[in-house]
Amino acid sequence: MCGFHKILLLFVCLLTFSCRDVIFNNPLDPNASRPEVFVIKTMEVEVKGEGGFTFDGEKLWKGVDSGQIYALETEAGQILKSFSLPPGLKGLAFYEGKFYISYPQERAIRVVDALSGVVIDRIIMKTASPGYLAIFEGKIVFFDESTGSFMKYDFGEKEVRKLFSAQGFEVAGVDCYHGRIMVAERASLVLYLFETDGRIFASYSLPTASPSGIAVDESDFIYIFSRDGKIYKTSLQ
Numbered sequence: 001m002c003g004f005h006k007i008l009l010l011f012v013c014l015l016t017f018s019c020r021d022v023i024f025n026n027p028l029d030p031n032a033s034r035p036e037v038f039v040i041k042t043m044e045v046e047v048k049g050e051g052g053f054t055f056d057g058e059k060l061w062k063g064v065d066s067g068q069i070y071a072l073e074t075e076a077g078q079i080l081k082s083f084s085l086p087p088g089l090k091g092l093a094f095y096e097g098k099f100y101i102s103y104p105q106e107r108a109i110r111v112v113d114a115l116s117g118v119v120i121d122r123i124i125m126k127t128a129s130p131g132y133l134a135i136f137e138g139k140i141v142f143f144d145e146s147t148g149s150f151m152k153y154d155f156g157e158k159e160v161r162k163l164f165s166a167q168g169f170e171v172a173g174v175d176c177y178h179g180r181i182m183v184a185e186r187a188s189l190v191l192y193l194f195e196t197d198g199r200i201f202a203s204y205s206l207p208t209a210s211p212s213g214i215a216v217d218e219s220d221f222i223y224i225f226s227r228d229g230k231i232y233k234t235s236l237q
Helices: 004-024
Strands: 039-046 053-055 062-063 068-072 079-083 092-095 098-101 108-113 121-124 130-136 138-144 147-153 159-165 171-177 180-185 189-194 200-205 212-215 221-225 232-235
Touching: 053 221, 062 092, 062 212, 092 130, 098 130, 108 130, 130 180, 138 171, 171 221, 180 212
Parallel strands: 053 092, 053 212, 130 171, 171 212
Antiparallel strands: 039 232, 053 062, 062 068, 068 079, 092 098, 098 108, 108 121, 130 138, 138 147, 147 159, 171 180, 180 189, 189 200, 212 221, 221 232
């Protein structure tokens, strides 16, 4: 084989392997190579089901679609107290002494006093069906189940604006992490970190096949709730 043909063959091989790596490491590819979150401990809890998950600075709170909201201790997952709301809830977030709880079928978010468990306000979304949500930089960020997009609600402007599309995602939890939007995706079992324009900053494999809510505490520990009644205390470090 002449020198030219050897160089050409080498170029083709390098191009082939390079392209293979780009496809394989596509962050939206469910088969892509990605790191796993580091599981610190797994807690068995008495709460099971679908619904939001949040951290209030001291305790974890888990909502289930039956309408029950449970306060859970962070080290063992023991139930500390609970209160009831109408069934059909989805997302749950804590902010400045209040819970923000989404009801996709009502196209609304109920505002609940965290101490009494009493509904004190109701935010009507009109054209959006809010699912899992979080408080991000003083605004509500939520997954709109009717359009498959992430939206932002501004308390001051009282308006909903689109952030980015995520059609095809089966969102199973939302929170914020270091200025980015963290999303648990159930179909691919991937934990994503999104920039606010929809660019993917990083992605990690989830430790459970049935995620249902994520919550980040002040020490950057990530609590991942599983519908079968487990809480995974994890870290990205």
